Amino acid sequence: MKLAVVVQRYGADINGGAELHARYIAERLSRHAQVEVLTTCAKNYVSWRNERPPGVDQINDVIVRRFPVAHEREPYDFGRKSVRVFEQIHSVADELRWLESEGPASPALVRHVEQVSHDFDFILIFSYRYYHAWHVARRVADKAVIVPTAERDPAIGLSIFGPVFRGVRAVMYNSPEERAMIEAASGNERVPGVVVGVGSDVPDRTDPARFRRTFNIHRPFAIYIGRIDENKGCAELFSHYLRYAASFARGLDLVLVGSAIIDIPKHPKVHHLGFLDDRDKFDALAASDLLIMPSYFESLSMVALEAWALGRPVLANGHCDVLKGQCIRSNAGLYYQRYEEFVEALYSLESNGPLNAHLGRNGRAYFRRHYAWPVIERKYLDMFEHLKRERHPEALQAKALARQGGGYKMEPLPGWFARRERRLPPGREMLHRIPAGHARSGAA
Amino acid sequence: MSDFSVRSDNVDVEQIMRQIRARIREKRGVDYTEDEIRELANVKLEKFLDPKGVRSDLLDQFRKIRESSETARNYAFEDTTLFASSRPLLRFVRRLLNPILKLFFNPNPLVEALHIQSRLNESYNQSEALSYELMHNLVIELTRTGIEVKNLKMRLESMSSRLDFDERRARALEGVVQYRPGTVPPLQPPTAQSAAGQPGQHNALDNEGNERRARRRRRRGRRRGPGDRGPVAGEASDAGFGDRDTHEGERPSGSADNREQSHVHVDDERERSPMADRTTPAEPSDRSPEPPSES
Structure with a gap:
């Protein structure tokens, strides 16, 4: 079997959620199939500036082919177009302009995938909302398997993505909440899909004492790992934590791992350690009492999974359906929606050893049951096998058209005039129409 | 602070969260979510805040002003702006004729003033955004404080009524207090004259002028031993209760020992309970003279 992985950025030094997800999946699937990664030369997800040379590279035994980005993102222009499509009545043409502005606009990458698509059995496309995903999915729909990594943001309400979710061969979801959201937004229930998520290379042994010695942290602490950004809920975390620290002088310290945007x-009780390598990160997690995940929008939190893998409970933002759902399904974390809940839950996890230990044990079991690599790999391979045997009318049509050389096409875009007709509701309004809430059951 | 006992391997996160919320409700009296607080801040401020002090539509007004001011955008003004053009030829001609123009008037102060004005506009826009955020947060905090004050008032009223109730109960108990004979002089029965002179004390005396409490069963502050089964003088009917219901090794609870230290007597109904059959019960009746008005 030969697989292509199409993703906006790729590299061992790129730690963004979807990009790391793509790398892990590519590396793991390369044990079962021939995998080639097709990506851009960009390194920065804001500007999409070409920082790596185009051409072929190899990272951890996986071939990586890079293509230049035609133009960088202009923040002002992108902001203006985002307001247009998210907040105002707009047209399909506006949405396409927004997509172009968002980037990474790499027509060379899209052209290449289209040209070589017949060499691959399936093409895994990561991150539905970017230029590369939309264009590649439309051009190679008969082989496209999308990993949406969708968050609950207004982009899901844009009309151009509906045909993509309805037209690809399969969708690999990160969580039942993400699946419910996409199905509600696009009505793609008939498309084969499975909740998979991603595993993590958690070490068998960790050394919490080494971490404490190295970073001179001797008090019990809660840890946050990730980009320290307002978009990740860190401002609210700081506000809550400072109130908590003022009330409980002997409470937990807060250790922050990651680069700071704000x-x-x-x-004295807040320790910022900056970016840590994997060894330090896992030792820090093992040394902590709990992980705090303050983010409002997540399709899947890998760091929460890593904390559970190490038997640490999670205190998550209850406004995020995915995190809340995972806490409830795993019985391995508490959640908060306001300061009072934050402080009570934090105190419960801090002061109640048996509760902390039980949640930690549940987390470890949950990780092993749903996110161990053999489980993840099996789900992908089963899906590919299923798609090969598929008898769905649309799939048969796709195969027939592929044999005839015509190629299966998604729902076409509206005509020239219809495309410019401003009658689409704002993306945010569409988002509000999608039911929210965590899923009680689901694969993961 | 909450403390949850974990008794089995099955931890239910939702149940723990329900307990946490119940605990918060218990502490705060009324439980509002952040969204509810924001909603209240936006819609019904006058319900909680003094409408004379803060306008309930303050945010709306502020937002309107802000939106209208956003339409008047700032402009960039540099020394070349006056002579700029999208047409290169025109730009060239203007630059060529610039020295001649300067023969007629000096445009530099004009350029400088407009440049300063541009920067002032920018600064004003920034400070306006900050003011908006500040005002918004202030209104939310003020609403939150108003709600908290309201809750505190309710709690204060509740505590005040409880205190009032306790005081009345204490006074009622003082009226029926008995002392051990020998430790302090026994209460002297009031004379008929003094009783007649105080209508409020009619209940204390029966028709024969004897103290009613004397007819009530009394308990001595000592526990009788197994051999001491006979009734205490003057309490023949009481002894039967005590001997029937209470035996050695059948103490209802450890707290009864504490109650033995008390010398407060209670009414008949209370005495018939197993707890009351201990020597000298201290618990007052729930039927207090006036039930408290709990808010």
Whole structure:
């Protein structure tokens, strides 16, 4: 079997959620199939500037082919177009302009995938909302398997993505909440899909004492790992934590791991360690009492899974359906929606050893049951096998058209005039129409 | 602070969260979510805040002003702006004729003033955004504070009524208090004259002028031993209760020992309970003179 993985950025030094997800999946699937990664030369997800040379590269035994981005993102232009499609009545043409502005606009990548698609059995496309995913999915729909990594943001309400979700061969979801959201937004229930998520290379042994010695942290602490950004809910975390620290002088310290986009409050109990390598990160997690996940929007939190893998409970933002759903399904974490809940839940996890240990044990079991690599790999391979045997009318049509050389096409875009007709509701309004809430059951 | 006992391997996160929320409700009296607080801040401020002090539509007004001011965008003004053009030829001609123009008037102060004005506009826009955020947060905090004050008032009223109730109960108990004979002088029965002179004390005396409490069963502050089964003088009917219901090794609870230290007597109904059959019960009746008005 030969697989292509199409993703916006790729590299061992790129730690963005979807990109790391793509790398893990590519590397794991390369044990079962021939995998080639097709990506851009960009390194920065804001500007999409070409920072790596185009051509072939090899990362951890996986071939990587890079293509240049035609133009960088212009933040002002992108902001203006985002307001247009998310907040105002707009047209399909507006949405396409928004997509072009968002990037990474790499026509060379799209052309290449279209040209070589017949060499691959399936083409795994990551991150539905970017230029590359939309264009590639439309051009090679008969082989496209999409990993949406969708969050609950207004982009899901844009009309151009509906045909993509309805037209690809399969969708690999990260969580039952993501699946419910996409199905509600696009009505793609007939498309084969499975909740998979992603595993993590958690070490068998960790050394919490080494971490404490190295970073001179001797008090019990809660840890946050990730980009320290307002979009990740860190501002609210700081606000809550400072109130908590003022009330409980002997409470947990807060250790922050990751690069800071916003200012970190100067407080003797807040320790910012910056970016850590995997060894330090896992040792820090093992040394912590719990992980705090303050993010409002997640399609899947890999760091929460890593905490569970190490037997640490998670305190998550209850406004995020995915995190809340995972806490409930795993019985391995508490959640909060306001300061009072934050402080009570934090205190419960801090002061109640048996509760902390039980949640940790549940988390470890949950990780092994749903996110161990053999489980993840099996789900992907089963899906590919299923798609090869598929007897679905649309799939048969796709195969027939592929044999005739015509190629299966998705729902076509509206005509020239219809495309420019401003009658589509704002993306945010569409988002509000999609039912929210965590899923009680689901694969993961 | 909450503390959850974990008794089995089955931890239910939702149940724990329900307990946490119940605990918060218990503490705060009324439980509002952040969204509800925001909604209240936007819609019904006058319900919680003094409408004379803060306008309930303050945010709306502020937002309107802000939106209208956004339409008047700032402009970039540099020394070349006056002579700029999208047409290169025109730009060239203007630059060529610039020295001649300067023969007629000096445009530099004009350029400088407009440049400063542009920067002032920018600064004003920034400060306006900050003011908006500040005002918005202030209104939310003020609403939250108003709600908290309301809750505190309710709690204060509740505590005040409880205190009032306790005081009345204490006074009622003082009226029926008995002392051990020998430790302090026994209460002297009031004379008929003094009783007649105080209508409020009619209940204390029966028709024969004897103290009613004397007819009530009394308990001594000592526990009788197994051999001491006979009734205490003057309490023949009481002894039967005590001997029937209470035996050695059948103490209802450890707290009864504490109650033995008390010398407060209670009414008949209370005494018939197993707890009351201990020597000298201290619990007052739930039927207090006036039930408290709990809010």
